[in-house]
Amino acid sequence: xxxxxxxxxxxxxxxxxxxxxxxxxxxxxxxxxxxxxxxxxxxxxxxxxxxxxxxxxxxxxxxxxxxxxxxxxxxxxxxxxxxxxxxxxxxxxxxxxxxxxxxxxxxxxxxxxxxxxxxxxxxxxxxxxxxxxxxxxxxxxxxxxxxxxxxxxxxxxxxxxx
Amino acid sequence: xxxxxxxxxxxxxxxxxxxxxxxxxxxxxxxxxxxxxxxxxxxxxxxxxxxxxxxxxxxxxxxxxxxxxxxxxxxxxxxxxxxxxxxxxxxxxxxxxxxxxxxxxxxxxxxxxxxxxxxxxxxxxxxxxxxxxxxxxxxxxxxxxxxxxxxxxxxxxxxxxxxxxxxxxxxxxxxxxxxxxxxxxxxxxxxxxxxxxxxxxxxxxxxxxxxxxxxxxxxxxxxxxxxxxxxxxx
Numbered sequence: 001x002x003x004x005x006x007x008x009x010x011x012x013x014x015x016x017x018x019x020x021x022x023x024x025x026x027x028x029x030x031x032x033x034x035x036x037x038x039x040x041x042x043x044x045x046x047x048x049x050x051x052x053x054x055x056x057x058x059x060x061x062x063x064x065x066x067x068x069x070x071x072x073x074x075x076x077x078x079x080x081x082x083x084x085x086x087x088x089x090x091x092x093x094x095x096x097x098x099x100x101x102x103x104x105x106x107x108x109x110x111x112x113x114x115x116x117x118x119x120x121x122x123x124x125x126x127x128x129x130x131x132x133x134x135x136x137x138x139x140x141x142x143x144x145x146x147x148x149x150x151x152x153x154x155x156x157x158x159x160x161x162x
Numbered sequence: 163x164x165x166x167x168x169x170x171x172x173x174x175x176x177x178x179x180x181x182x183x184x185x186x187x188x189x190x191x192x193x194x195x196x197x198x199x200x201x202x203x204x205x206x207x208x209x210x211x212x213x214x215x216x217x218x219x220x221x222x223x224x225x226x227x228x229x230x231x232x233x234x235x236x237x238x239x240x241x242x243x244x245x246x247x248x249x250x251x252x253x254x255x256x257x258x259x260x261x262x263x264x265x266x267x268x269x270x271x272x273x274x275x276x277x278x279x280x281x282x283x284x285x286x287x288x289x290x291x292x293x294x295x296x297x298x299x300x301x302x303x304x305x306x307x308x309x310x311x312x313x314x315x316x317x318x319x320x321x322x323x324x325x326x327x328x329x330x331x332x333x334x335x336x337x338x339x340x341x342x343x344x345x346x347x348x349x350x351x352x353x354x355x356x357x358x359x360x361x362x363x364x365x366x367x368x369x370x371x372x373x374x375x376x377x378x379x380x381x382x383x384x385x386x387x388x389x390x391x392x393x394x395x396x
Contacts, residue, residue, distance in 0.1 A: 056184055074350055149305040
């Protein structure tokens with residue numbers, strides 16, 4: 001098979017670039033002591049609705065004994081449940097979310113809340129919503145044919161009304 | 163007596179009491195294996211002996227519009243519904259009674275049998291497609307029907323049933339049940355949330371779109387004869 005000289009050069013260059021990039025990544029990972037996150041919480045996604053934390057009656061916003069707030073949610077094809085949640089503005093909220101089926105990503109535009117939701121693990125995010133209003137929870141990891149309809153509502157309300 | 167009282171108190175104080183889950187079925191490895199290994203031949207025998215055919219016919223197409231067509235539904239969906247009846251997380255009395263004595267293997271076999279039957283032919287009674295089918299309504303958080311139930315209503319993964327060719331009466335009644343929370347075995351309110359947002363006209367429109375042609379015109383004579391024989395025996 002005839003390969004043009006210029007084409008050969010570019011094949012070698014692209015292979016070389018791949019190895020250079022892998023080398024750079026390895027150096028950074030080793031040099032900065034980067035490693036996969038520890039302290040992850042596994043959970044059986046297939047039995048999520050039968051678990052204590054992610055059972056239907058335990059989902060939503062709850063006040064903990066120490067006065068802090070925890071929002072527990074489930075991502076499942078195709079929605080985030082409960083599909084309508086209310087949180088108070090300017091108040092720290094711990095959000096715990098798990099997937100009941102496949103890989104999802106939850107993202108609320110105009111806020112800093114976004115995380116991947118990997119089946120088999122609980123995702124936890126601590127955030128504070130700074131503005132009142134209606135926001136939409138969107139899925140940003142392609143999860144199936146209904147992915148573009150995977151939406152739910154987050155309502156950020158004034159502190160007094162929550 | 164003291165012992166009983168103490169024991170009762172201990173049970174009450176032993177931890178928080180959680181409401182019953184909407185369904186006890188989980189598609190874990192064991193359940194998936196059980197469904198996968200369903201025996202179609204045994205399912206066919208059971209469909210006769212357990213009298214499934216009286217309402218659903220041997221081919222899974224109900225003769226009465228109030229009964230569901232179950233032909234071609236996925237085995238995973240049929241399995242879950244039958245298990246839910248057995249666990250009484252779905253509470254239609256006649257079905258709860260019908261599945262009471264069935265084992266998990268029987269349920270798996272029946273699911274396998276009806277899953278092999280021909281899905282009701284696409285028979286949209288209306289030509290116009292309701293907006294909700296493909297687009298849903300974002301303002302009301304109503305997801306498009308086809309996002310879960312398949313692009314052509316042929317059903318989706320696991321517990322997402324086919325809608326195409328469903329009995330109209332059953333379709334409307336089921337949506338009303340979800341709306342009124344009379345049926346709650348949809349895990350995480352997935353259908354209840356949607357049904358509550360829909361008006362009666364919208365439900366009617368969707369039922370017309372998805373429903374099958376009235377089955378009175380093409381009854382299966384063989385099934386009818388077998389039914390008559392069964393009734394005679396009783």
